[in-house]
Amino acid sequence: MDRHHRQKANADADQRHQRQPEHGGEQALPGTEIDIAQRRILRGRQVEGRQTVAFRPRSGKFVSVIVPSLRRAKVNPADAPVLTLAITSKTMPLTEAQNLVYTRMAQKISQVSGVGQVNLSGGQKPAVRIQADTQALASYGISLATVRTAIDNANANSAKGSFDGPTRAYQINANDQLLTVDDYANLIVSFANNAPVRLRDIATVADGAENERLGALANLEPAIILNVQRQPGANVIQTVDGIKALLPELQKALPAGLTVTILTDRTTSIRSSIAHVEMELLLAIVFVVLVIFFFLHSIRATIIAGLAVPISLIGTCAIMYLLGYSLNNLTLMALTIATGFVVDDAIVMIENIQRHIEDGMRPRA
Numbered sequence: 001m002d003r004h005h006r007q008k009a010n011a012d013a014d015q016r017h018q019r020q021p022e023h024g025g026e027q028a029l030p031g032t033e034i035d036i037a038q039r040r041i042l043r044g045r046q047v048e049g050r051q052t053v054a055f056r057p058r059s060g061k062f063v064s065v066i067v068p069s070l071r072r073a074k075v076n077p078a079d080a081p082v083l084t085l086a087i088t089s090k091t092m093p094l095t096e097a098q099n100l101v102y103t104r105m106a107q108k109i110s111q112v113s114g115v116g117q118v119n120l121s122g123g124q125k126p127a128v129r130i131q132a133d134t135q136a137l138a139s140y141g142i143s144l145a146t147v148r149t150a151i152d153n154a155n156a157n158s159a160k161g162s163f164d165g166p167t168r169a170y171q172i173n174a175n176d177q178l179l180t181v182d183d184y185a186n187l188i189v190s191f192a193n194n195a196p197v198r199l200r201d202i203a204t205v206a207d208g209a210e211n212e213r214l215g216a217l218a219n220l221e222p223a224i225i226l227n228v229q230r231q232p233g234a235n236v237i238q239t240v241d242g243i244k245a246l247l248p249e250l251q252k253a254l255p256a257g258l259t260v261t262i263l264t265d266r267t268t269s270i271r272s273s274i275a276h277v278e279m280e281l282l283l284a285i286v287f288v289v290l291v292i293f294f295f296l297h298s299i300r301a302t303i304i305a306g307l308a309v310p311i312s313l314i315g316t317c318a319i320m321y322l323l324g325y326s327l328n329n330l331t332l333m334a335l336t337i338a339t340g341f342v343v344d345d346a347i348v349m350i351e352n353i354q355r356h357i358e359d360g361m362r363p364r365a
Helices: 063-072 094-110 134-140 144-154 181-185 236-253 266-296 299-323 329-358
Strands: 002-005 043-047 050-054 083-089 115-121 126-132 161-164 169-172 188-192 195-198 203-209 221-230 258-265
Touching: 083 094, 094 115, 094 126, 094 203, 094 221, 094 236, 094 258, 115 236, 126 134, 126 144, 126 181, 144 188, 181 203, 221 236, 236 258, 236 266, 258 266, 266 299, 266 329, 299 329
Parallel strands: none
Antiparallel strands: 002 126, 043 050, 083 221, 083 258, 115 221, 126 203, 161 169, 188 195
C-alpha cells in the first residue's frame, strides 16, 4: 500500500463567514474600475467543498458594462504560452521549492498586466509516503483496510462540537490533521496483546513527493516549469516585457539555490518577423522611388511620389493609434502592399499632369 497525505484541512468547514478580499491572485479588469484599489469589500460564504464570492462595484458603473469584462477576463486554453520559465536547483529538493515558486513567483507574475494564467508543471508537491510491510501486517493480524481507516480517521475534517445558545449556535472546528512524518509514525492503528500498534511498526513512513511519476527536465536537470498564458486581446510583447522586467526582483525573492531560466519566448520570433516586415516596407519605399525616377526622369515628380508614401503611412498609423489598433505582422504586410497602391495613384496623377503641361496647358492655382 502506498498512501500520501499532506494537504492542510479546512479549519473553517461548515462555517459561514464574511471576509476581506485576498489580493494575492486578483487582476484588474480592463475597461472597468473594478481593480484592487477601487473594489468594494468582498462578501463570501464558505461551506465545505465550495465557496461563493460576490462583490459590489463602485457607484455609477452599470452591470451591463461589468459583466462582459468579467467574461473576457479568462484565458483561452488553446493559446500557447507566451513565456515558459524553468526553475532548477542543485541544492534544494523540488518538493521544497514547489511552494516557494508558487507563492513568490507564480502569484506575482499573474498580477502583471496582460497575464491570463500561470501554470506550474513538473514540480512535485511534498507528501508523507507510507509503504506498508505486508509481513508485519500479517504478524499483527492487521489488514490494509484497517490501516487505511486509521489514517482516514486521523485526517477527518469535521466539526468537534458546538455551542448552542437560545438564538445562535456556533460550531467548534480544529485543524488536527497529521502533517509530519513523526505524526504519522506515532499514529496508533490497532492494539495487539493490550499494546498499541503504531504505524511505524507495520510500515515505512518517509517524506517524499505526492506523485513520483511526475517530473520535468530543463537542460537535463530536474526542474519546475512555469507556463505563462496571456489574456485574450493582450499585447504579447508588452506582456512578456512586463514579466521580464519583474524577473530580477523575483529571483532575489527566491533562495540562493534556485535558478530561473527562460526556456521559450514567443516574442523572439514575433520581433524577428516584425523586423523583417519593417525592412521589406522600407525597401519597398526605396525601390518605388527609384523606379519613379528611372521612368519619369524628373526629380520633382520623384519627390512628390516619395513624400506621398511616408505621409500616407504616418496618417494611417495615427488613425490606427486613435482607434486602439496595434501593429502586427498582418497590418505591416497590409501597409507594405498598400504602399504600391499609393505610389501607383501618385504615378497616374503625375503622368496625367505632366501630359497636360506638355500639351501646352499652363498650371493653375
